[in-house]
Amino acid sequence: MLDKLKSRRRTHPNVVVCSRRIQHCGLIPREHRMESTVSPLPTSFLILNGKSAGSELVRTAVNKFRLDGYAIEVRVTWEFGDAERYVAEAVRLGVDTVIAGGGDGTINEIAAALVQLPAEKRPPLGLLPLGTANDFANSCAIPEDTEKALLLAMVGKSAAIDMACVNHQRYFINMATGGFGTRITSETPEKLKSALGGASYFIHGLLRMDQLRADNCEISGPDFHWQGDALVIGIGNGRQAGGGQALCPNALINDGLLQLCVISAEEWLPTLLNSLSNDEDNPHIIAASLPWLDISAPHDVTFNLDGEPLKGKNFHIDIMPAALSCRLPPQCPLLE
Ligand SMILES: Nc1ncnc2c1ncn2[C@@H]1O[C@H](COP(=O)(O)OP(=O)(O)OP(=O)(O)O)[C@@H](O)[C@H]1O
Ligand SMILES: [Mg+2]
Numbered sequence: 001m002l003d004k005l006k007s008r009r010r011t012h013p014n015v016v017v018c019s020r021r022i023q024h025c026g027l028i029p030r031e032h033r034m035e036s037t038v039s040p041l042p043t044s045f046l047i048l049n050g051k052s053a054g055s056e057l058v059r060t061a062v063n064k065f066r067l068d069g070y071a072i073e074v075r076v077t078w079e080f081g082d083a084e085r086y087v088a089e090a091v092r093l094g095v096d097t098v099i100a101g102g103g104d105g106t107i108n109e110i111a112a113a114l115v116q117l118p119a120e121k122r123p124p125l126g127l128l129p130l131g132t133a134n135d136f137a138n139s140c141a142i143p144e145d146t147e148k149a150l151l152l153a154m155v156g157k158s159a160a161i162d163m164a165c166v167n168h169q170r171y172f173i174n175m176a177t178g179g180f181g182t183r184i185t186s187e188t189p190e191k192l193k194s195a196l197g198g199a200s201y202f203i204h205g206l207l208r209m210d211q212l213r214a215d216n217c218e219i220s221g222p223d224f225h226w227q228g229d230a231l232v233i234g235i236g237n238g239r240q241a242g243g244g245q246a247l248c249p250n251a252l253i254n255d256g257l258l259q260l261c262v263i264s265a266e267e268w269l270p271t272l273l274n275s276l277s278n279d280e281d282n283p284h285i286i287a288a289s290l291p292w293l294d295i296s297a298p299h300d301v302t303f304n305l306d307g308e309p310l311k312g313k314n315f316h317i318d319i320m321p322a323a324l325s326c327r328l329p330p331q332c333p334l335l336e
Contacts, residue, residue, distance in 0.1 A: 103131010
């Protein structure tokens with residue numbers, strides 16, 4: 001596998017070759033590069049969520065690939081906002097790939113920063129899943145093994161993928177969820193997440209059933225209108241959220257469409273039990289494929305954009321076709 005990928009390496013002018021090794025701890029900014037500085041290896045900029053900063057698996061994988069000659073810069077986030085600054089740094093350095101090392105929220109923050117750059121400056125995104133649920137990476141079939149995932153993130157083939165924009169200012173790459181599902185993911189305690197991983201969202205959801213409350217809302221889009229009490233609203237660019245719940249099982253990330261799935265509140269228990277397999281005949285599930293949609297509610301509702309909350313009464317959601325390029329496995333189930 002490694003040999004096959006190595007044979008596909010491209011020449012890139014971003015790094016200085018120092019004997020056979022690359023000076024991986026200091027990529028040279030574009031303006032300071034000399035004509036003769038060439039490297040046969042791609043350069044990567046790994047933005048690691050601070051929650052995974054201590055991972056020995058990551059350290060071992062990065063060191064291994066650096067010894068093989070790959071140039072990998074690593075930055076660690078401490079709080080929201082750090083990733084965007086690091087993306088700006090990565091662009092200044094002219095790297096071949098920006099790698100999101102974290103969960104769905106980390107991918108969201110990095111993808112949102114990338115999509116706001118001018119297209120010609122936008123490097124491809126790579127994924128190193130290190131979060132709790134890793135819903136986007138899992139549904140893209142990114143390898144669980146850290147070394148395999150890092151190699152794919154550095155040199156995998158990139159594909160153009162869509163993103164979604166909410167109210168012209170926020171973004172999601174995987175899914176926006178509202179209603180009951182939202183409250184599960186935004187309120188699941190960090191301790192439960194680190195102890196139980198993806199299952200924590202589901203378990204926390206079961207514990208919270210007594211507080212189940214539907215959101216009354218109106219949803220409209222091209223040739224589509226629905227109003228009612230929604231228990232769960234899923235708007236998918238990708239397919240699953242909340243730790244493996246495939247709310248939008250037919251979604252594709254390069255079809256220029258959003259998949260809407262609403263589980264209405266009537267007879268919620270049988271619906272909930274059946275719904276997670278998304279039975280198309282179930283009258284309590286409303287599904288549609290739309291390029292944009294508007295959602296309005298009389299009271300504040302919270303939407304989770306890739307697990308990060310956004311509160312409001314009115315949401316306008318647009319698909320942004322081919323907004324990013326992302327290094328994905330050849331058999332990624334989310335590509336058409
Ligand atoms: N050093 C840090 N410690 C704690 N939180 C951090 C740190 N750096 C960034 N964050 C925050 O982490 C959140 C993103 O976490 P992320 O979604 O990647 O992990 P997760 O929630 O465990 O995984 P998943 O969403 O896949 O279940 C963002 O809100 C971000 O601001
Ligand atoms: Mg998260």
